[in-house]
Structures are given as structure tokens and as C-alpha cells.
Amino acid sequence: MTASATLLEIRGAAKSFGGVQALDGVDLHLGTGEVLGVIGPNGSGKTTLFNLLTGVVRASGGTARLAGANLLDLKPWEISALGVARTFQNIRLALGQSVLQNVLVGAYRQNRTSWWQVLLAPHTVAVRETQAVEKAMEALRFVAPALAAAPDRIVGELPYADRRRIELARAVVGNPRILLIDEPAAGMNPHETAEIADDILRIAARGMSILVIEHKMKFIATVAPRIAVLNFGRKIAEGSYEQIRTDPHVLASYLGRKGDHLAASGDR
Numbered sequence: 025m026t027a028s029a030t031l032l033e034i035r036g037a038a039k040s041f042g043g044v045q046a047l048d049g050v051d052l053h054l055g056t057g058e059v060l061g062v063i064g065p066n067g068s069g070k071t072t073l074f075n076l077l078t079g080v081v082r083a084s085g086g087t088a089r090l091a092g093a094n095l096l097d098l099k100p101w102e103i104s105a106l107g108v109a110r111t112f113q114n115i116r117l118a119l120g121q122s123v124l125q126n127v128l129v130g131a132y133r134q135n136r137t138s139w140w141q142v143l144l145a146p147h148t149v150a151v152r153e154t155q156a157v158e159k160a161m162e163a164l165r166f167v168a169p170a171l172a173a174a175p176d177r178i179v180g181e182l183p184y185a186d187r188r189r190i191e192l193a194r195a196v197v198g199n200p201r202i203l204l205i206d207e208p209a210a211g212m213n214p215h216e217t218a219e220i221a222d223d224i225l226r227i228a229a230r231g232m233s234i235l236v237i238e239h240k241m242k243f244i245a246t247v248a249p250r251i252a253v254l255n256f257g258r259k260i261a262e263g264s265y266e267q268i269r270t271d272p273h274v275l276a277s278y279l280g281r282k283g284d285h286l287a288a289s290g291d292r
């Protein structure tokens with residue numbers, strides 16, 4: 025990978041929940057247009073890192089610099105306004121609503137309209153509405169072309185992999201600077217996992233900077249040229265897939281753990 029300018033610089037990110045040190049002084053950096061993988065056994069602090077970066081959990085220490093701001097000091101909506109978007113380990117969608125309605129949430133998030141604007145400038149609001157639908161459809165066409173052809177389908181009737189794509193489409197509406205993706209291949213069969221990897225590579229090819237958490241080693245090796253490994257809230261290794269899979273600290277941390285496999289063929 026060619027060196028790119030650092031977009032996000034995380035230093036000493038820390039979080040304790042009572043006696044549990046979920047994150048213990050993690051340093052990470054993400055370059056512009058880079059895909060950085062984050063792996064680690066269950067409970068190693070991966071999701072907590074995303075929760076700190078999106079302001080839903082307060083950090084106990086550290087900084088995360090983006091565009092001159094420290095994300096760890098900001099509120100979720102301020103972070104979202106800076107162009108940080110995420111998807112969740114457990115997909116969060118309104119299952120009774122349509123594909124388009126779900127993706128629209130991403131457009132409205134950036135396009136806040138207040139009640140007084142509706143009263144004073146209804147035309148402007150109507151234009152925004154149209155723009156929001158256009159943005160949402162554009163994201164859908166890009167991330168999930170097949171779904172863009174049927175935007176009125178009810179999400180609850182769609183297969184799991186499609187739901188994951190809808191969540192991805194919602195996150196990329198309006199081209200965020202940074203996309204945080206938490207275990208996109210969780211619960212997917214090998215075929216769906218390969219498809220989601222393709223989707224993420226397509227999003228990355230647009231130049232979006234991505235932090236992606238995943239358990240499945242083959243998946244992370246496919247999408248992320250650089251990978252950081254967490255264990256008990258600490259970063260224990262960082263490098264290419266080939267580098268980390270032979271790293272003694274990584275091997276030791278995975279040894280004897282049920283359900284975690286380091287072999288590239290071990291994706292289940």
C-alpha cells in the first residue's frame with residue numbers, strides 16, 4: 025500500500041466498564057482511502073472501539089483526531105456531521121418498513137429539517153425531501169443494485185445478506201469520510217460472505233476510508249491490506265494478513281479459544 029495522509033489518528037483509546045478494561049490504550053491510524061481491518065477474539069474491545077468513535081460510549085481516556093476535532097469529546101450527532109457513519113454487529117433496521125424508507129434514515133441524518141422550516145419554507149422542505157430520496161437511491165444503486173430495482177420491498181421479507189446491504193447503503197448515503205463496519209459477515213454462509221466482501225471492496229474502490237471489524241480471517245484478508253489485532257483491550261499486533269497470522273502474540277491469543285480460527289480456511 026502506498027502511504028496516504030492520515031485521516032483518523034487514535035491514541036491511547038481507553039474504556040473501562042466497572043472492573044472490565046474493555047479498551048486499554050489503543051493506538052490506531054487510518055489513512056485516506058484505506059481499509060483497516062480490526063480483528064480479535066470475542067470480548068477484545070472491537071465494538072467498544074466503534075462505540076467510542078461514534079460517541080455512544082464515553083471514553084475513559086485517549087484521543088481520536090479527525091479533521092482537527094477529537095471524536096472522543098463529541099456527541100454522536102456531531103460525529104455524524106463530521107462524516108463518520110457505521111453499521112452494527114446486530115443489524116439495526118426497521119423490519120416492517122421498505123428498503124427505501126430504511127436507507128432514507130441515512131439521508132435525513134445529514135439533512136436535518138426542523139419544524140419551523142416546514143412552516144416557513146414548505147417548498148424548501150419538499151425539495152429536500154426529493155433530494156433525500158435521490159441520495160438514498162444513489163446509495164442503493166451503488167451498494168445493492170438488485171435492491172435499488174425494488175426499493176418498496178419490505179425489509180423483513182428479505183434475506184439476511186440483503187439486510188446487511190441495506191444497512192451498508194444507509195451508512196454510505198452522502199459519502200461519509202469514514203465508514204465503520206462491525207462484523208459484516210456475521211451469520212452469513214460462505215457464499216454470502218464472499219458477496220459482502222465484494223460489496224465492501226466496491227465501496228472502498230470509491231475512495232472511502234473504512235475501519236472493518238470481522239472474525240472471519242479469510243474475509244478480513246480479502247478486504248483489508250492492513251490489520252490490527254486486539255486482545256483484552258490491547259493492540260497486540262498490526263500488519264498484513266501474512267504478518268499477523270504468523271505473529272507469536274496473535275497465535276498465543278487465539279490458541280485454545282473455541283470458535284476463533286486463524287487459518288484462512290477456518291471461516292465458519
Ligand code: ADP
Pocket residue numbers: 041044045046064065066067068069070071072073
Ligand atoms: P468485541 O466486540 O471485541 O467482542 P466488546 O467491545 O463488545 O468486544 O466488549 C469488550 C468488553 O467490554 C467485554 O468484556 C464486554 O462484556 C464489555 N462491555 C462492552 N460494552 C459494555 C457495556 N456497555 N457495559 C458493560 N460492559 C461492556
Ligand code: MG
Pocket residue numbers: 070071072113
Ligand atoms: Mg463486537
